[in-house]
Amino acid sequence: MLDLQKGQILSDRYTLVDLISPTEDWNGSLGGGATSIIWKARDDHCSIADLETYVAIKFHPHRPTEQIEILFRREAIVLMQLRGHPNIVSVLDLGEWTNATTGDVYAFIVTEYCDTDLATLAERGVGAHLDTFYKSAIDTCRGLAYAHGKNLVHRDIKPANLFLALDRMTVKIGDFGLAKDKSYPPDPRATVVFGGTRGYKSPEKARGSMSARAAQSEIRSDIYSLGVTFYQLLTGQHPFPEGHERELGPPRPAALLNKNVPDELSELVQSMLCYQPTKRPSSIREIRDRLERQHKAL
Numbered sequence: 357m358l359d360l361q362k363g364q365i366l367s368d369r370y371t372l373v374d375l376i377s378p379t380e381d382w383n384g385s386l387g388g389g390a391t392s393i394i395w396k397a398r399d400d401h402c403s404i405a406d407l408e409t410y411v412a413i414k415f416h417p418h419r420p421t422e423q424i425e426i427l428f429r430r431e432a433i434v435l436m437q438l439r440g441h442p443n444i445v446s447v448l449d450l451g452e453w454t455n456a457t458t459g460d461v462y463a464f465i466v467t468e469y470c471d472t473d474l475a476t477l478a479e480r481g482v483g484a485h486l487d488t489f490y491k492s493a494i495d496t497c498r499g500l501a502y503a504h505g506k507n508l509v510h511r512d513i514k515p516a517n518l519f520l521a522l523d524r525m526t527v528k529i530g531d532f533g534l535a536k537d538k539s540y541p542p543d544p545r546a547t548v549v550f551g552g553t554r555g556y557k558s559p560e561k562a563r564g565s566m567s568a569r570a571a572q573s574e575i576r577s578d579i580y581s582l583g584v585t586f587y588q589l590l591t592g593q594h595p596f597p598e599g600h601e602r603e604l605g606p607p608r609p610a611a612l613l614n615k616n617v618p619d620e621l622s623e624l625v626q627s628m629l630c631y632q633p634t635k636r637p638s639s640i641r642e643i644r645d646r647l648e649r650q651h652k653a654l
């Protein structure tokens with residue numbers, strides 16, 4: 357059991373300060389294993405003149421099995437490959453904690469500590485001011501284009517996985533727990549049993565029927581999930597509350613729900629949400645370029 361308390365010190369270095377996730381209103385179910393345990397911790401090796409440095413520490417909640425270990429360490433390796441990009445959460449360390457009673461060893465990933473995530477901001481009713489939306493959306497596209505350029509697809513893009521850095525301006529993509537390196541054949545020992553989040557997963561993924569060719573273009577599935585995310589940030593609503601496993605036609609344009617949304621932005625988001633992957637924009641770079649042009653013209 358992952359039995360951690362405030363004040364506990366891991367690796368002789370990280371003092372646990374607060375449990376960040378799951379939050380108190382969490383319903384207690386760890387269904388599908390998708391919910392990790394995230395602690396805010398103080399890095400005792402990195403305090404300068406009484407100024408403290410905080411980090412985030414991520415554990416997989418379940419008893420470690422070989423498959424969990426492989427998947428978990430893979431997240432750290434993916435983050436290492438993306439290190440240095442300002443719009444991707446920085447990985448700092450990989451450690452282990454042993455439960456002294458059971459002898460179970462739990463790996464943990466240490467990353468830079470961020471202020472919050474975009475889902476929490478939206479829940480608090482922090483409305484998407486158009487300028488803030490463009491800034492966040494462009495940051496996200498920069499990070500995601502960088503990952504795609506390294507052959508990595510995220511596979512779980514949603515507001516809760518887009519973190520707001522301590523400057524409260526920069527968006528950093530986090531939670532690469534489901535990311536896939538397209539350069540390598542899948543590791544059969546590390547089959548991902550929970551592929552993405554319902555409501556954000558592209559229709560082809562939700563149906564579980566991606567053809568070999570479609571599987572090659574998982575980039576367009578990330579683009580769909582990003583479309584859902586943009587739509588929610590702009591309107592406060594989900595584009596397909598009933599699900600999108602079958603073709604339903606386009607959602608109500610974002611510009612109809614929020615009169616501040618310019619038509620060209622609304623059209624871009626609609627195109628990202630197309631049921632047919634081939635009708636969506638083909639790259640994140642293209643989306644970023646269009647957002648940058650629109651932002652400049654504001």
Ligand SMILES: Nc1ncnc2c1ncn2[C@@H]1O[C@H](COP(=O)(O)OP(=O)(O)O)[C@@H](O)[C@H]1O
Binds near residue numbers: 531
């Ligand atoms: N580095 C971090 N800084 C601040 N908050 C974080 C950090 N990492 C995760 N969180 C918070 O914890 C939540 C869960 O973390 P995440 O990595 O998405 O794991 P999972 O979705 O598997 O539970 C995030 O949605 C975010 O609110």
Ligand SMILES: [Mg+2]
Binds near residue numbers: 516517531
């Ligand atoms: Mg997450």
